[in-house]
Amino acid sequence: MAQSPKAEFEAIYQGAHIPWDIGEPQPALAELVNAGWCVGVVLDAGCGTGELGLAVARRGHTVTGLDVSPRAIELARRKAAERDLEARFEATDITELTGYDDAFDTVVDSGLLHVLDPTAQERYLGVLRRVCRPGGRVAVLCFADVPGARTPGGRGLTEARLRELFTDGWEIEAFERAGVLGIIPEGLGEQSEWPKDDRGRTPMTGWRLRARRRKTD
Structure with missing residues (x-):
């Protein structure tokens, strides 16, 4: 029997190798954070071990990070304590989230959307x-499904799919190609042979989308 998404990600976070945990926020989203793009109360959706949310908290924002993996949340809370930063991290399935109505001015998503199946994406x-x-505003960084894309597992989204998802109630303000960094272990065939930067991280093909929640529908 196949693992549930929660069990799959919990197993990865319990292990020694977390491919998407590069020890800092993804540069494509760190650029927005450092430029002051985030405003007000911020949600880090699919926060993982908390690097992005903590970078936002360091700038003085109230931050909530949510992830399906309890182990990821444990690691994020530990980082917050070690860095003396205030942020709330909770384990939950964000596709089934209740409460938090009209709670956030900014949402950042670093690699969550592309791991969801189409039905879960819509939820x-x-x-x-x-x-x-x-x-309010949303920034999403995800793998891109484009000719010649370098993405693992075929999890990229097409431009058409992203635009479809952000139609009802949203105004897309920016849509652009962006790199996604990961740490790919040896033994994965072609993926292990992809180029690496000077820190052993593999640049992969992504989209960065910024959208704003319409004030009236």
Whole structure:
């Protein structure tokens, strides 16, 4: 029997190798954070071990990080304590999230959307629409499905699919190609042979989308 998504990710976070945990926020989203793009109360959706959410908290924002993996949340809380940063981290399935209505001015998503199946993607967008205040903003970094893309597991999204997801209740403000860094172990065939940067991280093919929640539907 195949593992549930929760069990799959919990097993990865319990292990020694977390391919997407590069020890810092993904540069494509760190750029936005450092430029002051985040405003108000912030949700880090699919926060993992908390690097992005903690970078936002360091700038003085109230931050909530949510992830399906209890182990990831444990690691994020540990990082927050070690860095003396205030952030709330909770284990939950964000596609089934209740509460938090109109709670957030900004949502950042570093690699969550592309791991969800199509039905879960639609549930997730429904949650974002509910928890993001009218006029609030969302930034998503995900793998891209484009010719010649370098992405693991065929998890990339097409431009058409992303635009479809962010139609009802959203205004897309920016849509652009962006790199996604990961640490790919040896023994994965072609993926292990992909180029690496000077820190052993593999640049992969992604999208960075920024959208704003419409004030009226």
